[in-house]
Amino acid sequence: MTDTLLKESPLLVALDKEKTVYDGFISVQEKDFRLRISLPPDHQLKKAKLHCCWQLKQLLKNYQDIVKQRLRHSSDLVSFILELRTILEVALKSQPGWLSIPPPQYYSQLITEIEDLGWNKLLFIDTDFHTLQLSAEDSSGRQHAITVKLKPKYPAEAPECSADLPVPLAITWTPQSTLAHIHSQFLLIVEALAEFWAVLDEIDEHTWVLEPEKPTRADSMRRIAIGNSVSIKLEIDPRHPKMLPECCLLGAEHVVTPLRNKLNANMHLWNPDCSVLQNMKDVMEIEFPSPATHEKSSFSVECGICYAYRLDSAIPDQVCNDPRCGQPFHQACLYEWLRGLPTSRQSFNVVFGECPYCNKPITVKMAIQKP
Numbered sequence: 001m002t003d004t005l006l007k008e009s010p011l012l013v014a015l016d017k018e019k020t021v022y023d024g025f026i027s028v029q030e031k032d033f034r035l036r037i038s039l040p041p042d043h044q045l046k047k048a049k050l051h052c053c054w055q056l057k058q059l060l061k062n063y064q065d066i067v068k069q070r071l072r073h074s075s076d077l078v079s080f081i082l083e084l085r086t087i088l089e090v091a092l093k094s095q096p097g098w099l100s101i102p103p104p105q106y107y108s109q110l111i112t113e114i115e116d117l118g119w120n121k122l123l124f125i126d127t128d129f130h131t132l133q134l135s136a137e138d139s140s141g142r143q144h145a146i147t148v149k150l151k152p153k154y155p156a157e158a159p160e161c162s163a164d165l166p167v168p169l170a171i172t173w174t175p176q177s178t179l180a181h182i183h184s185q186f187l188l189i190v191e192a193l194a195e196f197w198a199v200l201d202e203i204d205e206h207t208w209v210l211e212p213e214k215p216t217r218a219d220s221m222r223r224i225a226i227g228n229s230v231s232i233k234l235e236i237d238p239r240h241p242k243m244l245p246e247c248c249l250l251g252a253e254h255v256v257t258p259l260r261n262k263l264n265a266n267m268h269l270w271n272p273d274c275s276v277l278q279n280m281k282d283v284m285e286i287e288f289p290s291p292a293t294h295e296k297s298s299f300s301v302e303c304g305i306c307y308a309y310r311l312d313s314a315i316p317d318q319v320c321n322d323p324r325c326g327q328p329f330h331q332a333c334l335y336e337w338l339r340g341l342p343t344s345r346q347s348f349n350v351v352f353g354e355c356p357y358c359n360k361p362i363t364v365k366m367a368i369q370k371p
């Protein structure tokens with residue numbers, strides 16, 4: 001019988017030579033529950049005593065009668081263990097939350113780790129102690145937060161970490177790691193990005209940023225106003241923030257073309273020791289309108305078709321090229337408008353038609369749906 005028991009429940013072993021006390025674990029759905037079975041000297045199962053860990057006790061609360069009944073009627077210990085496992089499967093199925101409840105040492109370990117790290121660095125913790133948020137301040141005084149989702153088998157199983165970063169968050173984890181390890185790795189990551197954020201902070205402070213509407217620390221793109229319906233989109237490289245960024249000028253051709261020519265002709269003047277904003281001014285030979293000099297409303301001209309500024313998150317960035325018109329439209333609005341006109345024609349994803357305002361030729365590419 002012992003051999004069969006070992007095969008069926010290898011974590012349950014006899015403690016004594018007489019084989020009257022079995023102690024160990026019963027495994028159900030990859031979860032181990034501690035239990036002890038004490039048999040009388042005559043090994044009669046119906047007089048056996050079952051001692052369960054508190055988790056098992058909780059789980060079997062509504063199944064006590066059937067457990068007692070099986071103890072009385074099972075043919076032997078192996079059959080009983082198999083039946084008990086079936087009962088546990090049923091119990092777990094009817095209380096699915098159980099599988100995610102970690103053992104008590106999970107909580108004590110977590111409290112110790114938070115104490116080691118310092119409670120002042122804990123921004124948030126949810127009521128079931130599964131998700132927490134830690135704060136980190138970089139050397140420039142910027143505040144950052146990392147969200148840590150702990151698994152029931154923490155620390156054996158690595159937690160899931162996320163943060164507002166322009167690069168993937170890579171945290172190295174071993175079963176010996178703690179929250180303090182996550183925190184110190186996160187500090188190194190944000191410190192390495194300090195120059196990137198310095199570049200963006202300067203842009204955010206001294207220009208009118210049209211997009212994104214509310215930049216997060218993860219956003220590396222900025223669309224900056226240059227003038228009425230003229231803007232430049234910059235994509236800052238998080239790893240090389242002071243290098244010439246990817247640029248895209250948007251607006252009417254007669255305004256954009258001279259700017260683009262300056263940009264191309266003066267690119268060699270780019271000085272990586274200066275800030276991106278200063279370089280952009282020097283290379284394009286312009287001053288950017290800033291909150292100190294201009295109202296934002298002068299750059300947020302509504303779409304000539306839907307009369308709104310924001311359409312979902314898009315701004316009206318398609319501008320009529322006629323210098324006397326210069327009306328901006330949303331890409332999606334203009335595309336739909338032109339496609340509805342019998343006089344317009346389409347070639348691949350470009351529609352050719354007339355400006356709804358001045359009837360001069362205008363083209364638009366099919367709007368790409370943002371995921």
Ligand SMILES: [Zn+2]
Binds near residue numbers: 303308311333
């Ligand atoms: Zn529109």
Ligand SMILES: [Zn+2]
Binds near residue numbers: 320326327355356359
């Ligand atoms: Zn027009």
